[in-house]
Amino acid sequence: xxxxxxxxxxxxxxxxxxxxxxxxxxxxxxxxxxxxxxxxxxxxxxxxxxxxxxxxxxxxxxxxxxxxxxxxxxxxxxxxxxxxxxxxxxxxxxxxxxxxxxxxxxxxxxxxxxxxxxxxxxxxxxxxxxxxxx
Numbered sequence: 001x002x003x004x005x006x007x008x009x010x011x012x013x014x015x016x017x018x019x020x021x022x023x024x025x026x027x028x029x030x031x032x033x034x035x036x037x038x039x040x041x042x043x044x045x046x047x048x049x050x051x052x053x054x055x056x057x058x059x060x061x062x063x064x065x066x067x068x069x070x071x072x073x074x075x076x077x078x079x080x081x082x083x084x085x086x087x088x089x090x091x092x093x094x095x096x097x098x099x100x101x102x103x104x105x106x107x108x109x110x111x112x113x114x115x116x117x118x119x120x121x122x123x124x125x126x127x128x129x130x131x132x133x134x
Contacts, residue, residue: 036127037093062122066112072125073107079128094120 018026028036062072080090087104091097096117103121105111113121 037123040123040126062125063113063118066115066118067110068106068113068118068121072121075125076107076121079125083128090121090124091117094124096120 028039031039060071062069062075068076076090080086085093087101087107088098091100091103094117102111102113102117106113
């Protein structure tokens with residue numbers, strides 16, 4: 001009949017719907033660093049992981065108490081070099097004052113950090129970790 005359209009039969013298999021995990025992974029690779037930091041902060045709060053005494057989202061620890069581990073110092077320095085940042089720039093990105101010298105001291109001479117700085121650095125490192133996306 002005129003005006004009625006029969007659906008063509010197709011031998012093509014229907015496209016698999018992506019899982020929620022696949023959608024999250026795709027969104028993560030497209031997110032900006034600021035969006036990643038915001039999401040991780042929300043996730044920590046939503047899951048009761050607000051305190052620095054908890055391991056951060058399955059990542060290796062970055063500090064022993066108030067002191068950065070050598071592996072964390074190397075990761076921080078690599079990200080800073082890649083992004084042409086100074087310690088003051090990182091402090092601003094993680095929500096502290098640019099004139100706070102604590103990160104520079106911790107990177108240079110193994111000085112201690114406030115636990116709030118350690119917790120913020122954990123989130124920052126996850127947000128700026130290299131992705132496996134093409």
